[in-house]
Amino acid sequence: xxxxxxxxxDFKSDxxxxxxxxxxxxxxxxxxxxxxxxxxxxxxxLEYSSExxxxxxxxxxxxxxxxxxxxxxxxxxxxALIMGIATKPIGICPxxxxxxxxxxxxxxxxxxxxxxxxxxxxxxxxxxxxAAHHLEMKLIATHYLLEEQKxxxxxxxxxxxxxxxxxxxxxxxxxxxIELRQIxxxxxxxxxxxxxxxxxxxxxxxxxxxLKPVSIRMAKDQNLSLNSMKISGQCGRLLCCLSYEYDWYxxxxxxxxxxxxxxxxxxxxxxxxxxxxxxxMVKMIxxxxxxLEMPVSRMKLIDGRWKIIN
Numbered sequence: 001x002x003x004x005x006x007x008x009x010d011f012k013s014d015x016x017x018x019x020x021x022x023x024x025x026x027x028x029x030x031x032x033x034x035x036x037x038x039x040x041x042x043x044x045x046l047e048y049s050s051e052x053x054x055x056x057x058x059x060x061x062x063x064x065x066x067x068x069x070x071x072x073x074x075x076x077x078x079x080a081l082i083m084g085i086a087t088k089p090i091g092i093c094p095x096x097x098x099x100x101x102x103x104x105x106x107x108x109x110x111x112x113x114x115x116x117x118x119x120x121x122x123x124x125x126x127x128x129x130x131a132a133h134h135l136e137m138k139l140i141a142t143h144y145l146l147e148e149q150k151x152x153x154x155x156x157x158x159x160x161x162x163x164x165x166x167x168x169x170x171x172x173x174x175x176x177x178i179e180l181r182q183i184x185x186x187x188x189x190x191x192x193x194x195x196x197x198x199x200x201x202x203x204x205x206x207x208x209x210x211l212k213p214v215s216i217r218m219a220k221d222q223n224l225s226l227n228s229m230k231i232s233g234q235c236g237r238l239l240c241c242l243s244y245e246y247d248w249y250x251x252x253x254x255x256x257x258x259x260x261x262x263x264x265x266x267x268x269x270x271x272x273x274x275x276x277x278x279x280x281m282v283k284m285i286x287x288x289x290x291x292l293e294m295p296v297s298r299m300k301l302i303d304g305r306w307k308i309i310n
Contacts, residue, residue, distance in 0.1 A: 041097065043083045044071060048143040049154070050190050050205045053080060054092055057100035068104035068112075075179065076148035079104055079112050108146065115144040122174070126153055129169045137161050140183065141191050150177040156188050189235040196233060203240035212243040222249050223276065252277035256296050257306040263299075265292075265308050 037056065042063060044053045055071055057063055065084040070077060086092070104112075119142045126139050137157040144151055151174055155161075163180050170178045183191075186204065193205040200206070219231045219242055233239050253275070257263075261272045263284065270284035270292065280296045300309045 037094075037097075041086045041092070042100070043086045044069065044080045044100075045083050046073065046078065046080050048141060048152075048191075050193070052083075054086060054097045055080075055082075055100050056097055061100065061103060063100070063103070068109060069100045070102050070104055070108065070147065071100055072098050075152060076145045076150055077101070078148070079108060079146045112146055115146065119144060122151060122153075125173060126170065129166055129173075133166050133169070135161055135163065135166060137163075137182075140188050148177075150179060153178070153180045154183050154187075154191060155180065156183055156185065185235040186237055189233065194234060196239075198241075202233065207240075214238040214240065214242050218242045218246045221246065221253060223274075249277050252280075256280070257282060257299060257301075261306050263306065263308055 039056050039059070040063075042055045042057065044055045045051070046053060053071060053073065055069070057069070061069075063069065063082050065082055067082045068079055069082060071080050073080075122144070123139060123142045126142065130137055130139070135157075136159075137155045140154045140156055142151065142153055151170075153170075161182065167178050167180065189202055190204040194202055196202055214237075216226070216238065219226060219238070222242070222245070224231055224242075231239055231242065256275045256277065257272050259272050259275065263270045263272075265284075265286075268286045268288050268290070270286045270290075272282055273285050274283040275281075275296075276283075281293050282296055282299065283291065283293050285291050294308070298308055298310055299306055301307075
C-alpha cells in the first residue's frame with residue numbers, strides 16, 4: 001500500500017552560489033509560443049500547493065472564475081479552483097494541458113471540507129511519528145486527495161532523509177497509500193504563503209508558480225545592491241520580481257555606453273563609471289579628476305564608437 005519516492009531536491013554546499021541558480025524551472029516552451037488553443041484555456045490552481053494547472057473544458061460546462069472542478073493531477077484526481085481564462089498563454093503546449101472531468105458538486109465540496117479537517121489530525125500524527133524515528137524533517141503541508149485513497153505529506157529537511165520506516169508506520173495508522181515529498185525552501189514559501197518585503201503576498205504563492213528563472217545578473221543589470229538581504233525573499237533565494245522589468249532594463253542598456261568606455265570631451269579623456277537606465281544619465285570621470293554626469297541623449301554610437309555629439 002505504501003509508496004516511497006525519491007526526494008525532490010539536490011543538496012549543494014550552503015554558500016552564495018545559490019544566487020546564481022534559477023528560482024524556478026523555465027516552464028515556457030518556445031516551440032509552442034505561437035500555438036493557439038481552439039477552446040478557452042483556463043488557469044486552474046491546486047490550493048493546497050499553489051500549483052498552477054492549465055485546463056480545457058467542454059463549452060457546456062460554462063466555467064467561471066471561482067468555480068471548483070475535478071481534474072487529473074500528477075498525484076491523482078483532485079479538486080481545483082478555476083482562476084480564470086488565460087488570455088495570452090505563451091509557451092504552453094497541448095501536452096501541458098489537462099481536461100476538466102466535471103464541475104465539483106456540493107457533495108464534493110463538503111467532502112473536501114471534511115478532508116481539510118482530517119488533515120490537521122494527520123499533520124500532528126506525522127510529526128509524532130517522525131519524532132519517534134528521530135528524523136530531522138519539517139512538515140510543511142498535508143493533503144488528502146479527493147478521489148484517491150492517498151495522503152500527500154510535503155516536508156523540508158537540510159539533508160536527505162531515509163523515511164522508509166516512517167512510511168510503514170503511517171500506512172499502519174491511515175490504512176491508505178502514503179506519498180512523501182521532500183521540497184526545497186522555494187516550494188515551502190509557495191505552499192505556506194506570506195507577505196514579502198513589499199507588503200504584498202509572495203509572487204510564487206499569489207501570482208504564479210511558473211515564473212521566469214532569476215539570476216544574479218538581473219540584479220546587476222538593474223544597478224541593485226548585491227547585498228543578499230536586500231535582493232532575497234523570505235525563502236532565502238533571489239526575489240521573483242527581479243525578472244519582471246528585466247527585459248526593459250536590457251533594452252535600455254543597449255542604448256547606453258558600457259562602463260569603462262572612454263570619451264574625449266572638453267580637452268581631456270573621460271571614462272564611464274556608472275550608468276542609470278531610469279534617469280538615462282551617464283556618470284564619467286576624467287583623467288584630470290573631474291566627474292561629469294551627462295544625459296545619454298548627448299551620446300551616439302557612430303561607426304562602432306561612442307561619441308558626444310553636442
